[in-house]
């Protein structure tokens with residue numbers, strides 16, 4: 198079975214690597230590249246291997262080809278596409294490493310079969326994106342683009358991001374089925390490619406690569422868990438994160454985004470979160486006077502008594518669904534995946550013709566019992582941790598886009614239901630593992646991330662005629678296989 202051999206560019210603290218692991222795809226991240234020392238120290242502690250710290254803008258084709266990788270994961274700097282970064286786009290020096298990588302991509306003898314890119318909202322209207330998608334189209338890639346936030350996947354957080362998933366057309370067995378928006382299947386003459394007319398999807402799930410991109414997909418609605426499921430249980434853990442009365446009183450009319458533990462939303466945590474100078478870039482948690490749910494910002498005194506605090510870096514990491522080594526952590530609040538399956542909440546989306554599967558958010562699926570886990574070096578202070586987390590991404594969102602779209606028909610990618618391999622009380626699960634149906638993803642430090650795939654297609658509880666269901670699935674498999 199061909200495995201995915203991925204390179205991770207702009208690796209930061211490894212959000213893409215964790216997302217790759219959590220997708221359950223068959224393969225591994227071979228190498229990562231970043232030049233931020235604190236990020237690299239964190240990465241090394243988490244994965245046991247340091248990223249290459251040489252500037253990405255200095256990598257040449259031969260430096261990349263030597264890995265014989267078939268997948269590129271990229272999350273380039275976002276400042277060129279933000280107002281704070283002056284929206285200089287491809288004229289910003291910080292866009293250079295991405296543009297340089299694209300130049301190298303064009304020269305590769307064997308370009309990667311799979312490509313994944315994450316960036317901020319606004320990238321979709323940039324010249325950099327124009328260059329990216331035009332190049333991909335000319336090189337024979339088909340791609341899907343979307344603007345999605347964690348709440349689209351059932352996570353109480355707003356972090357709207359641009360994602361692109363691209364795949365070489367020649368890698369499809371039935372290449373004529375792999376479509377981009379501008380291709381009309383009934384017309385043999387290729388339509389002139391226009392990046393402006395490509396669809397940017399804004400709901401989840403998306404059409405799979407072999408589906409007509411114009412086909413409308415109904416947004417899946419998830420039950421979004423309350424924030425308290427992500428909170429440190431011990432209130433002492435948050436004590437250093439309280440805002441002083443003085444800081445609040447100094448800021449009349451400053452509209453802090455205030456959350457209660459029962460909230461099912463939170464604002465985007467930026468790299469400025471936690472800074473007492475800014476007191477912005479993310480939500481604050483109310484810990485006192487819980488009956489007060491309306492806030493008079495012109496009366497700072499009334500806000501000052503609410504016991505407002507920042508979420509701790511660990512809490513932010515949980516919301517970003519980073520795997521953490523917690524003996525009794527927030528994961529205990531989430532059902533075991535077996536419960537999910539039995540309640541039928543993990544289902545193939547739409548009753549027939551979508552190839553994309555939707556799985557309910559469950560952080561227990563984003564990590565293996567042995568790690569790798571996100572580990573910050575002790576020397577990194579809270580502000581440095583917030584900064585690294587603010588630069589990072591949501592692991593679950595990446596995992597779902599990889600699993601459900603980019604690698605959807607790659608041999609070994611789990612499609613329908615999931616059970617944790619360490620749910621040892623589930624006998625049939627253990628049997629399946631023993632029979633070799635477990636999908637072991639080797640991480641770069643040799644740790645195993647075990648996701649045991651339940652028998653594909655059998656346990657979709659949303660439909661009631663098993664025989665009919667099975668033939669429908671066979672038909673669908675025939676379209677991709």
Ligand SMILES: C[S@@+](CC[C@H](N)C(=O)[O-])C[C@H]1O[C@@H](n2cnc3c(N)ncnc32)[C@H](O)[C@@H]1O
Nearest residue numbers: 207208209210212231232233252253272294589
């Ligand atoms: C948006 S962050 C990516 C964060 C990452 N996805 C994560 O999970 O933490 C962009 C990263 O690009 C790195 N970077 C920027 N310019 C670079 C260059 N020329 N060479 C290598 N890395 C670079 C930064 O250090 C930063 O970690």
